[in-house]
Amino acid sequence: NAGVTQTPKFQVLKTGQSMTLQCAQDMNHEYMSWYRQDPGMGLRLIHYSVGAGITDQGEVPNGYNVSRSTTEDFPLRLLSAAPSQTSVYFCASSKNRGLGTGELFFGEGSRLTVL
Amino acid sequence: GENVEQHPSTLSVQEGDSAVIKCTYSDSASNYFPWYKQELGKRPQLIIDIRSNVGEKKDQRIAVTLNKTAKHFSLHITETQPEDSAVYFCAAPQPGYSTLTFGKGTMLLVSP
Numbered sequence: 001n002a003g004v005t006q007t008p009k010f011q012v013l014k015t016g017q018s019m020t021l022q023c024a025q026d027m028n029h030e031y032m033s034w035y036r037q038d039p040g041m042g043l044r045l046i047h048y049s050v051g052a053g054i055t056d057q058g059e060v061p062n063g064y065n066v067s068r069s070t071t072e073d074f075p076l077r078l079l080s081a082a083p084s085q086t087s088v089y090f091c092a093s094s095k096n097r098g099l100g101t102g103e104l105f106f107g108e109g110s111r112l113t114v115l
Numbered sequence: 116g117e118n119v120e121q122h123p124s125t126l127s128v129q130e131g132d133s134a135v136i137k138c139t140y141s142d143s144a145s146n147y148f149p150w151y152k153q154e155l156g157k158r159p160q161l162i163i164d165i166r167s168n169v170g171e172k173k174d175q176r177i178a179v180t181l182n183k184t185a186k187h188f189s190l191h192i193t194e195t196q197p198e199d200s201a202v203y204f205c206a207a208p209q210p211g212y213s214t215l216t217f218g219k220g221t222m223l224l225v226s227p
Binding site (some may be wrong): 033035040041042043044045048050056058059090101102103104106107108109 | 121124147149151157158159160161164204208212213214215216217218219220
């Protein structure tokens, strides 16, 4: 099993550009999520999904879109990048019924810089 | 929703000392409390968790204690080693258990 795979690992964007961070898991987990990590701010939830076709907003959803067309994939889209979106992004999945009930498996992270 | 406070934000100890990190939470209905370790440049990984039907759980040099009355839980690391140096995050579930809320993290530095 590869676990949770994120691409790209590094990306530099200009303000106003759009891009998609890819996340795929091969553990047949129903629950997937995206977090951003900023210095001194911990891990903050952007969006999450409890299954294919179902998504919901987390703590900091503005400026991001998600979709969940398959169990395996959960891409995160930045529609018009802003410098405030400079961060490290982590995708995570869980086999448990609810992301708040069991272990989260994280991807390696994607470091995004917006100039 | 759930609010998680974590202290201290940084902790420096000498190798062999013990380290304690404390978290408080706000939702008295929460019953699952994990701790994650993140080494520099790596992904967070679960190191230990506790559910509210127990007050303490141990795994070799690490332990977690839970005080539901006071709504706080703590991570204890004994006989610290340089490889314990990392950022540690506590977390608690949001109502409904659909998501986790993380504390802001504690940077632990263990000096040889």
